Structure formats: C-alpha cells, structure tokens
Amino acid sequence: xxxxxxxxxxxxxxxxxxxxxxxxxxxxxxxxxxxxxxxxxxxxxxxxxxxxxxxxxxxxxxxxxxxxxxxxxxxxxxxxxxxxxxxxxxxxxxxxxxxxxxxxxxxxxxxxxxxxxxxxxxxxxxxxxxxxxxxxxxxxxxxxxxxxxxxxxxxxxxxxxxxxxxxxxxxxxxxxxxxxxxxxxxxxxxxxxxxxxxxxxxxxxxxxxxxxxxxxxxxxxxxxxxxxxxxxxxxxxxxxxxxxxxxxxxxxxxxxxxxxxxxxxxxxxxxxxxxxxxxxxxxxxxxxxxxxxxxxxxxxxxxxxxxxxxxxxxxxxxxxxxxxxxxxxxxxxxxxxxxxxxxxxxxxxxxxxxxxxxxxxxxxxxxxxxxxxxxxxxxxxxxxxxxxxxxxxxxx
Numbered sequence: 001x002x003x004x005x006x007x008x009x010x011x012x013x014x015x016x017x018x019x020x021x022x023x024x025x026x027x028x029x030x031x032x033x034x035x036x037x038x039x040x041x042x043x044x045x046x047x048x049x050x051x052x053x054x055x056x057x058x059x060x061x062x063x064x065x066x067x068x069x070x071x072x073x074x075x076x077x078x079x080x081x082x083x084x085x086x087x088x089x090x091x092x093x094x095x096x097x098x099x100x101x102x103x104x105x106x107x108x109x110x111x112x113x114x115x116x117x118x119x120x121x122x123x124x125x126x127x128x129x130x131x132x133x134x135x136x137x138x139x140x141x142x143x144x145x146x147x148x149x150x151x152x153x154x155x156x157x158x159x160x161x162x163x164x165x166x167x168x169x170x171x172x173x174x175x176x177x178x179x180x181x182x183x184x185x186x187x188x189x190x191x192x193x194x195x196x197x198x199x200x201x202x203x204x205x206x207x208x209x210x211x212x213x214x215x216x217x218x219x220x221x222x223x224x225x226x227x228x229x230x231x232x233x234x235x236x237x238x239x240x241x242x243x244x245x246x247x248x249x250x251x252x253x254x255x256x257x258x259x260x261x262x263x264x265x266x267x268x269x270x271x272x273x274x275x276x277x278x279x280x281x282x283x284x285x286x287x288x289x290x291x292x293x294x295x296x297x298x299x300x301x302x303x304x305x306x307x308x309x310x311x312x313x314x315x316x317x318x319x320x321x322x323x324x325x326x327x328x329x330x331x332x333x334x335x336x337x338x339x340x341x342x343x344x345x346x347x348x349x350x351x352x353x354x355x356x357x358x359x360x361x362x363x364x365x366x367x368x369x370x371x372x373x374x375x376x377x378x379x380x381x382x383x384x385x386x387x388x389x390x391x392x393x394x395x396x
Contacts, residue, residue, distance in 0.1 A: 003078075003086055007043050010036070012070045014051045018307060025055050025307040045184065049141075053077060056139060056306035059114040064102055066093045113139060115309050122314070123299075126350050130378060134348060137380035142303035144181040145172075145384065147201040150236045151265050155179060158197055165190055175203045176210075177236075196263040201229055204300070204377045204387040208344045209233035211375075211389050212289050216241035221287040223247050223331050224294050228257025228269070234291070235266040244269045245287075247279075283334045289342075290335040294324050296345035296352050300379065300386025321352055328360040332369065337396045341369070345388045348378060353388035361392075368395050 010032050017028040029048050033039065039047070054061060054077050062068070065076040071090035078085055079096035080103065106112055110120040113135050123131040146169070148155040159169055159179055167187065169179040180203070187193055187200065209230050214220055216239045222231040225246035235244055246257050251273035261269045274280065297317050298308045328343065335341050343360075345352050353376060360366040374390040 001083060004043075005088075006036075007039070007046055008071075008074060008090075010047050011050045011054070011074055014047070015054060015070045015073065018051075018055060019058075019310075022311075025051065026305070041186070044186070050074070050077070052141070052306060055310075057114045058310060059111055059116075060103070060106075061114075063106070063111055064099045066095075109135075116313075118314055119309060119312070122317075122349070127348065130380070133380040134378055134386070137378075137383075138299075138302040138386070139306075140303060142202070142301075143384070144184055144187065145201060145203050145206075146179045146181070146187065146198040147206050147233060148177045148179065148198050149196055149232075149264050150177060151240055152195070153197045158192070161192055161197070162187075162190075165192070172203055175206055177233075178203045178206055194263070196265055199229060199232060199260070199264070201233070202301070202304075202385045204382060204385040205229065205346070206233065207375070207377070207387065208291070208293060208342060208389055209237060211391050212291055212342050213340055214238050214242075214289050218242045218288040219245075219286065220289040220291070221245045221247065221283065221334055222291045222293070223274075223334065224292060224327070225257060225271070226250075226253045226293075228254070228260055228271075230291060230293055231257060231269055232260055232264050232266060235261070235264070235269055238268065240266055240268050242268055245283075246271045247274050249274045277330065280330050280334060285334070285336045287334050288336060288339050290332065290339065291342050291344070292327060292331055293342075293344045294327050295320055296324070296347040297349060298346055300346040300348045300377075300388075303379065303385065317349075317352075321356070324352060324356050325359070328356065329363070329365060332365060332394070335394045337368075337394050339394050340372070341392045341394065343390045343392065346385060347388060348376070348386035350376075353390070357390045357392070369393065370395060 014028050014032045017023045018025050029051055033044050054073055061073050061076050065072045075085050075091040075094040076099055079099055085091045110117050148158045155177055162169055167185050168182040172178050172180050214234055214237050220234055225231050225248050228246050231244050231246040246269055248254055254271040257271055297312055297320055298305060302308055332341055343357055369392045372391040372393055377387040379386045
C-alpha cells in the first residue's frame with residue numbers, strides 16, 4: 001500500500017491533538033476528516049483506521065519506536081503490520097527487522113496488549129481467567145452494528161435497501177433489530193440514515209432497552225440519557241405510544257437527543273436536564289419503567305474508544321463508582337411500586353456492576369427492590385461490546 005505525505009501528516013496531526021492536547025480520538029478524527037473534503041473514502045478510511053490503531057497500541061508502539069516523534073510512531077506501526085516504509089526523512093532511523101525482533105522478546109502482558117500496568121492488575125484481580133481473552137477481544141477493531149428503526153422499517157427491508165447501496169450486512173442471532181456490516185462503511189452519508197431508518201448502536205447496547213420490558217402507553221424515564229440512543233430504541237419498542245422522559249445532568253447532551261428523535265420520527269420523547277435533587281424528587285413514583293444507564297469507566301467499549309485506557313486511572317474509576325452509588329441512592333425513587341428498573345453499564349468490572357447492585361439491595365432504599373436477573377456480557381464471548389444489565393423490580 002502506497003503512503004502519501006498529506007494523509008500521513010493528517011494522522012500525525014491527529015495524534016498530536018489526542019496525546020499532546022488530551023482531546024478525544026473520535027472528535028479529533030471527525031475534525032481532521034472535515035478539514036479536507038477532497039479526500040476520498042479510501043483516504044478517510046486510512047486516516048481513521050491508522051489513528052485508532054496507533055492509539056490502541058500506543059504503549060507497545062512507544063516501547064518499540066526509536067523515538068517519541070509521532071512520525072516514528074507511525075513508521076513503527078506500519079512495519080509491525082509487515083508493510084514497507086518509503087524512503088522519507090521523517091522515517092529515518094526506523095529499522096523494521098530490529099523492531100520485529102524486539103517485539104518477539106517482550107513477555108510483559110501489559111506492554112504486549114498495550115494497557116497501563118494498573119489496569120492489567122485491576123482486570124486480572126476482578127475478572128480472573130476471563131481477563132486475558134477479554135483484553136485480547138477489546139483490542140480488536142469494533143464491528144459496525146446498526147439498529148433498524150422499527151417505526152419506519154423492518155430489519156430485512158433495511159438489509160435489502162443497504163444492499164442496493166452496496167452496503168452488505170448480516171443478521172446476528174439473538175438481537176432482533178441488529179444488522180452487522182460485513183465491511184466498514186460510512187453509513188451516516190447514506191440517504192437511509194438521513195431518513196431515520198437506522199441508528200448505529202452496538203448489539204450489546206441494544207440488549208438494554210429490550211430488557212426493560214416496555215409496552216405502548218407506558219411512562220418511561222431514561223435518567224442518564226446522554227445523546228439518547230437507548231431512549232430512541234425504547235420509543236420504537238413502545239411503537240411511539242406513551243411518554244419517554246430523557247434526562248441527564250449535562251443539558252448539552254440532550255440537544256443531540258432531540259435532533260435524533262426528530263429524524264427517527266419519534267414524538268413521545270421529552271428531554272429534561274437534572275438541575276438538582278429537586279428534579280428527581282418532583283418525579284417521585286411517576287415512572288412505570290426506569291432506565292439507569294449510569295456513567296462508568298467505559299472499559300467494555302475499548303474496541304471503539306481505545307483512548308479511554310490512557311485517560312483512566314484508579315482514582316477516576318473510584319470517582320465513577322462513587323457516582324454510581326449516588327445515582328442508585330437517589331434515582332430509584334422515581335419508579336412506581338411494581339415497576340421495573342434497569343441498572344446498566346458499558347463496563348466489565350464487577351466493582352461497577354454486580355457489586356454495586358449487591359450493595360444497593362442490602363441498603364435501606366434497596367430493601368424495596370428485588371433482583372429479577374442480571375447479565376454480564378463479555379466481549380470475547382459475544383464478539384460485541386462488554387456490558388452489564390441488571391433487572392430489578394420495585395416491590396408493591
């Protein structure tokens with residue numbers, strides 16, 4: 001594969017933004033790709049994939065690179081994939097054979113799998129024998145998964161329409177609305193997306209709304225809604241009948257939820273910023289169903305957000321666990337007696353998942369609830385994101 005100075009330079013500029021200025025990889029890539037509308041699909045794919053892979057394998061690349069220069073990082077990444085580097089001055093000092101030999105002698109798992117030492121220790125302590133295969137799976141590139149918007153189309157119909165646009169997908173078992181692309185494509189540019197026929201949503205994430213057992217006409221609160229992906233799914237499952245209140249402590253996130261709802265043809269979704277405890281108290285026992293898709297470490301979605309592992313530390317995980325406890329202390333009061341609540345995370349750590357639910361159930365507030373079922377989705381078992389879903393019922 002031939003390298004071109006302008007696209008390699010774009011990769012280097014993106015790495016500077018991510019690691020020197022501490023910006024999020026997905027936002028940086030989006031900005032870089034917008035900066036040159038003349039780039040074709042192949043160039044754009046090259047830039048995005050190269051940046052994500054270098055971010056994913058940062059520690060290993062750093063260890064093997066002759067310097068911390070980002071061109072050297074790129075060159076090291078390139079030769080690790082058995083590709084030939086052009087004779088550019090930026091790549092001077094890179095010896096492919098030497099790099100490959102050095103790599104073959106590394107035995108440290110944290111370096112080989114490119115994660116911080118503390119994370120390797122925490123993962124091994126909490127997941128035991130599952131940690132190593134899970135880590136390997138989370139270092140793979142994420143598949144592109146769509147959720148058919150059943151308010152406007154059905155999965156088979158969507159699959160056929162995508163094929164007309166030369167976008168091929170397969171139907172995964174046990175995920176009724178999901179389609180997995182056989183090859184990565186920028187589906188956001190298709191007319192089908194603009195018409196609201198689908199959303200991009202991982203198969204594991206699609207399990208969350210399905211677990212809530214919603215029915216048309218219900219009043220549902222999605223209390224940590226963010227950009228509203230799961231609220232949109234709930235609306236489709238409710239056939240756009242009833243009421244969904246999408247809430248979040250960060251009001252700016254909810255603006256995107258409104259735009260997405262409009263495109264999807266959803267009219268039952270309202271948004272509401274959580275300004276204080278009073279917002280929660282005013283909604284006391286008002287919901288038939290309550291979704292708590294709580295803030296978490298995001299360790300289950302490292303496939304698609306590999307820069308997360310470089311932004312986290314033990315203190316930030318402890319902080320998010322304290323926030324999860326606080327949410328479980330306050331938010332369940334919004335659920336009616338007899339109603340169902342889902343506590344969900346995109347984490348694989350028991351300390352954010354089962355142990356949080358266990359602590360809640362043994363608390364005074366938790367005495368009003370019973371655990372119906374819980375599911376820990378591991379990436380190496382499902383092939384999709386790591387997720388946790390606990391279904392609880394409020395006693396009458």
